[in-house]
Amino acid sequence: MLDIHYIRANKELVIQGLQKKYFNNAAEAIEKLLVIDQQRRATQWSADNAAAQLNQCNKQIGQLMQQGEKKEATAAKAQTTVLKSTIRTLAQQLQVHEETLQHALYELPNLPNAEVPEGKSAADNTLVYQSSEVLVNDAAQWPHWELAKKYALVDFELGNKIMGAGFPVYKGRGARLQRALINFFLDEALHAGYEEIQPPIVVNEVSAYGTGQLPDKEGQMYQLKDTTFYLIPTAEVPLTNLYRDEILPQEALPIKNVAYTPCFRREAGSWGRHVRGLNRLHQFDKVELMQIRLPEESYKSLQEMCAYVQRLLEKLELPYRVVKLCGGDLGFAAAFTYDLEVWAAGQQCWLEVSSVSNFETYQSRRMRIRYRDEHHTTRLLHTLNGSAIALPRIVAALLENNQTASSISIPPILQPYTGFKAIE
Template sequence: MLQVSYIRENREEVLNRLSVRNFKQPELVDQIIKLDDDRRQTQTQFDSVSAEANAAAKQIGDLMRQGKKEEAEAIKAKTGTFKEQIKSLGEKLSAIEILLQNELVLLPNLPHSSVPKGIGADDNVVVLENGQIPVLIQNALPHWELAAKYDIIDFELGNKIAGAGFPVYKGKGAKLQRALINFFLDHADAAGYREMQPPIVVNEASGFGTGQLPDKEGQMYHITVDNLYLIPTAEVPVTNLYRDVIVKEEELPIKNCAYTPCFRREAGSYGAHVRGLNRLHQFDKVEIVQVVHPDHSYQVLEQMSSYVQSLLQALELPYRVLSLCGGDMGFTSAKTYDMEVWCAAQARWLEVSSVSNFETYQSNRLKLRFKGKDGKAQLAHTLNGSALALPRIVASLLENNQTESGIRIPAKLVPYTGFEWIN
């Protein structure tokens, strides 16, 4: 959430940066400033009347101590209007603050100056490509057919148990899942991330803190009886560990990672682009999260991008890195890199990771601050990244490594799987 003071003091810059996102409601900026003007004016009136009431109360006390009861009672009779005014102004102030909050949450984060302007995916910029596109055997199969051929993933059985988008992993398919999770967690540990095992349900305050609510409530599974939400990513519970927390500057950067299942209602379209593992309602993912000093957050963003790329290199997957344009970035992000791997049988790029810097957008909602050497508390910057999401990694591993003899497991993953081939 943007800070009102920043919006007031930098109106033109805010409007210019929102235009990079192709934001459709620029009038919100002036509405917010107007509401803040009303809030300030009402607060001044409230403080003034409260001060008068306090002064009158002191005067009444002084007169009573002096034995001037009649004079005290005369002033006391006039103070009734103060109470009415204070109550009325307090209610007005509360109503304005609610309206202001409701407007503020409708503004997305401001894109960093390096974010390209654009409307959608076609305007994203390819930063780099790495690895060679594999040459497949004749009659190569897409991963959903390979899964059936080797009996490692059963989409129909998952459909029977839960519905489309909930596959059942079997035999070496299940072991491959477990191997990838441990592989990613071990690498995160080696990179200095502290492993957490958070809840996979969160309350409204947590969803609001990281920006899923009220923006993405339609994409989350809602447990209505308890008013809890199944997490769309470990970013939500892990970042919320620091909600309403003031950390010491010397504790930064804080680096956490977590493996969780993730749940998203967004899969619902049809066609080859969402077939098999390409888009699921439930999937496994290892997430990395950092809380950092504002001066270092863009350096950290580059480091996190390089770290995710190192995982793709270890898995021998050809990939490319995209700098997302303003119109394709998430609501809360200031800058995002997407990593896509080449899925050979489908002959298309599949997104497997997003690494984002949120600057103070999340920390302002979370009230996540750090105290510097001067003793003053200021908002920290938060970042996160998928490291990595499993489904499309598995899809690419299966398709890219298929041979006449079976599916080859990348060498660095073999110690985790315990087998070199799926056949």
């Protein structure tokens, strides 16, 4: 959420930022917001004044009662009737204005950081790094869904039977490969200083608002019937909300948490070419990193997290590239994002396997995640997160890149985790 005080003082900058993100009718939205804000403040001023008068009256009545001046007290009571009804009316108006303003603010995305490149879509993202040798593997002729079938690693039909499309069943060595990756990613994160967390994978509405999934992504989460609870689309939601309404001691910073969770996404309306096999699922596993850090240091964390995910991909010997998202491709709540993509030789395409973002104060303002500075003033912290890493596409890339005519080799670093060196 953006700061209304900031918007008031930096109207043009805010509009420019929103336009960089290709937010529709930015200028109009901000003008409207400022009108609501003006109304809200005027109403609050009136309401506060009326309340101050009433408080004075009540104090007098109290004194009169104690002095036994019942007649005067009764007379004074009459005065309060008008004030009370005025206050009631104003308070109702104020509440409406506050809610309107709040909703308007919820609809505004975060502003992009100054370093974010201009651009409208993924095509305009900036390439930051690309592995030197993108595999030219003549044997890599099959996409992973064919390989998964051939070696009986993933059964998509069984998933259809018990749930529906997008809920694959991993079997045998496929299941073990998945579990191996989870353990590998968690162990690596532990060594990098992250605390392991097992959060709930269902969250309440407040939590979904906190990280920005609501109201923006309403309809993309699975909601439990007759409740306002949601299956998490990412561990980011419970992890970051662990610190909601906390004033964190500076010694505790930076907070570094890691969690493995299943993730659920309805992905409504996304049909077609790129959704085959493991490319896009309704349920998938992910290991997620989350950091909370001082504002002036948060971009160090972003670099650190991005470099960390790069090391993981290198350890898995996967060819990858890093792109800096342009304004138009940035997520709703993000101020800056690096995407990491691995090369899938069987499909001859790049698959996004990680997204590392700095939300600056966008989430922490919604959640009131703060610290005390040297002057004992409470200030908002910055929140960040990054996938490390989303499992299915890593599995896809491993299968496709490491295939031979008769087997799939497992990268050496994973072998202690899988217990087998190849799938034959």
